Amino acid sequence: MRQIDHFISGEAGSAGTGRTHKIWNPSTGEIQAEVSLGDAALLDRAIANAKKVQPEWAATNPQRRARVMFKFKQLLEDNMQELAELLASEHGKVVDDAKGDVQRGLEVIEYACGIPQAMKGEYSNSAGPGIDVYSMRQPLGIGAGITPFNFPAMIPMWMFGMAIAAGNAFILKPSERDPSVPVRLAELFLEAGAPEGLLQVVHGDKEMVDAILDHPDISAVSFVGSSDIAHYVYNRGVAAGKRVQAMGGAKNHGIVMPDADLDQVVNDLAGAAFGSAGERCMALPVVVPVGEDTAERLKAKLIPAINALRVGVSNDPEAHYGPVVTPEHKARVEQWIDTAEAEGGEIVIDGRGFSLQGHEKGFFVGPTLIDHVTPEMESYKEEIFGPVLQIVRAKDFEDALRLPSDHQYGNGVAIFTRNGHAAREFAHRVNAGMVGINVPIPVPVAYHSFGGWKRSGFGDADQYGMEGLKFWTKAKKVTQRWPDGGGDGSNAFLIPTMG
Numbered sequence: 001m002r003q004i005d006h007f008i009s010g011e012a013g014s015a016g017t018g019r020t021h022k023i024w025n026p027s028t029g030e031i032q033a034e035v036s037l038g039d040a041a042l043l044d045r046a047i048a049n050a051k052k053v054q055p056e057w058a059a060t061n062p063q064r065r066a067r068v069m070f071k072f073k074q075l076l077e078d079n080m081q082e083l084a085e086l087l088a089s090e091h092g093k094v095v096d097d098a099k100g101d102v103q104r105g106l107e108v109i110e111y112a113c114g115i116p117q118a119m120k121g122e123y124s125n126s127a128g129p130g131i132d133v134y135s136m137r138q139p140l141g142i143g144a145g146i147t148p149f150n151f152p153a154m155i156p157m158w159m160f161g162m163a164i165a166a167g168n169a170f171i172l173k174p175s176e177r178d179p180s181v182p183v184r185l186a187e188l189f190l191e192a193g194a195p196e197g198l199l200q201v202v203h204g205d206k207e208m209v210d211a212i213l214d215h216p217d218i219s220a221v222s223f224v225g226s227s228d229i230a231h232y233v234y235n236r237g238v239a240a241g242k243r244v245q246a247m248g249g250a251k252n253h254g255i256v257m258p259d260a261d262l263d264q265v266v267n268d269l270a271g272a273a274f275g276s277a278g279e280r281c282m283a284l285p286v287v288v289p290v291g292e293d294t295a296e297r298l299k300a301k302l303i304p305a306i307n308a309l310r311v312g313v314s315n316d317p318e319a320h321y322g323p324v325v326t327p328e329h330k331a332r333v334e335q336w337i338d339t340a341e342a343e344g345g346e347i348v349i350d351g352r353g354f355s356l357q358g359h360e361k362g363f364f365v366g367p368t369l370i371d372h373v374t375p376e377m378e379s380y381k382e383e384i385f386g387p388v389l390q391i392v393r394a395k396d397f398e399d400a401l402r403l404p405s406d407h408q409y410g411n412g413v414a415i416f417t418r419n420g421h422a423a424r425e426f427a428h429r430v431n432a433g434m435v436g437i438n439v440p441i442p443v444p445v446a447y448h449s450f451g452g453w454k455r456s457g458f459g460d461a462d463q464y465g466m467e468g469l470k471f472w473t474k475a476k477k478v479t480q481r482w483p484d485g486g487g488d489g490s491n492a493f494l495i496p497t498m499g
């Protein structure tokens with residue numbers, strides 16, 4: 001049995017709780033490895049390493065720090081195929097999609113190559129008589145990231161790319177379901193010239209997460225995962241005096257206006273609802289056609305498109321999507337389809353009980369289309385996180401706008417239309433963090449920032465871009481004067497003003 005160990009400076013082997021977690025190959029349904037689960041003592045050792053190395057790293061000039069990022073980016077490109085295959089074998093997404101997972105993280109590293117520019121402070125000359133004011137951003141010290149299974153390359157890089165470039169040391173606690181790629185990233189980072197102890201990986205479950213949240217030497221925690229855990233992490237981390245950003249679950253809606261190009265919409269929806277077996281926080285699992293005529297026309301086009309999808313093992317180059325991550329997750333997705341049916345949804349295409357010939361033990365769920373879903377249904381309110389598309393019919397634009405705005409989640413949302421006015425109104429008024437206009441998965445590029453609203457995001461800082469930089473640094477504001485010795489005669493007992 002392949003063992004996946006922690007990546008802690010100076011340590012080989014799997015010291016920790018002695019507990020392990022099994023790693024599936026979702027395509028075959030076999031256990032392929034096990035990962036050691038860590039505890040507070042293991043975290044202490046990692047923190048001790050980080051403390052040794054971080055001050056010198058923070059003092060290294062930003063251009064030199066950026067050079068490590070440049071080299072790391074090169075290594076990611078050189079190892080893209082290997083990383084993608086490893087990722088796909090544990091997650092289940094198809095290899096080309098796994099390359100996208102690595103690539104979108106790489107793009108944050110690319111942004112972090114510009115850290116000398118991003119960290120330049122502000123300066124006001126002569127803010128008062130002989131007084132200048134300037135600001136600088138300084139690293140926090142040791143940051144930690146707790147990441148979900150669904151993007152095991154991209155999300156860790158969202159976090160450690162920005163945190164480390166800014167001068168912090170970083171402890172990554174990846175998902176225990178697909179931990180190999182995060183370890184491989186840490187190995188490549190070392191190869192890129194980072195000092196030992198700067199980026200370490202500790203595996204674990206709730207025990208390790210709690211140890212991170214309570215540790216006095218960790219200044220900031222970035223979390224991405226499901227909403228209940230995000231909320232818990234946020235509360236516990238903040239109570240311990242840390243800076244916390246915690247991204248949660250999602251239920252993204254795609255609004256289809258009567259004037260939309262339906263062929264384009266169907267093509268976009270198929271990818272956005274079923275790609276990566278729907279296990280994306282920016283998937284589009286709810287489509288909202290506006291008007292009965294739009295609904296009927298859309299449904300007629302969706303049915304053949306969905307029936308034509310090819311479900312396959314993760315290294316099938318023709319497959320549109322692969323298995324879901326674990327047998328428990330397959331059972332959960334199928335239960336949600338049962339619930340939707342019991343609640344009165346019309347199961348138009350049923351993916352339950354799907355079996356792939358030759359891979360009968362794999363965790364496959366067939367593509368599923370459910371019509372006549374209403375906002376009162378539990379299967380609408382909650383995240384399914386599987387290859388399931390729900391149709392919620394809206395009578396008009398206002399009705400359609402209300403649905404994502406009133407939903408408990410507010411991650412992404414999209415509108416499909418040819419009408420610029422409707423699109424603009426929608427973008428301004430909808431209560432969600434990321435909006436696509438004829439773009440089904442509006443994940444902002446690396447030089448903007450990523451973050452949802454409501455129960456999709458706790459805390460006030462988004463991931464990566466300038467928001468990410470702000471999260472991983474603190475601003476110091478300096479007010480200086482260099483008197484010439486004569487004194488300026490001001491009354492030092494009164495608060496200085498510019499009045």
Ligand code: NAD
Pocket residue numbers: 146147148149150151173174175176204205206209210224225226227229230247248249250280281383385411452456
């Ligand atoms: P998850 O919440 O089960 O796990 C996320 C992390 O929390 C993992 O590292 C896990 O080890 C840890 N964890 C699990 N249970 C815990 C507990 N009881 N106490 C403390 N820590 C615990 O999420 P997942 O299933 O790995 O990922 C899928 C979820 O993540 C979906 O809800 C998806 O929408 C969400 N997600 C959100 C975003 C976003 O940016 N908003 C991005 C990707 C995924």
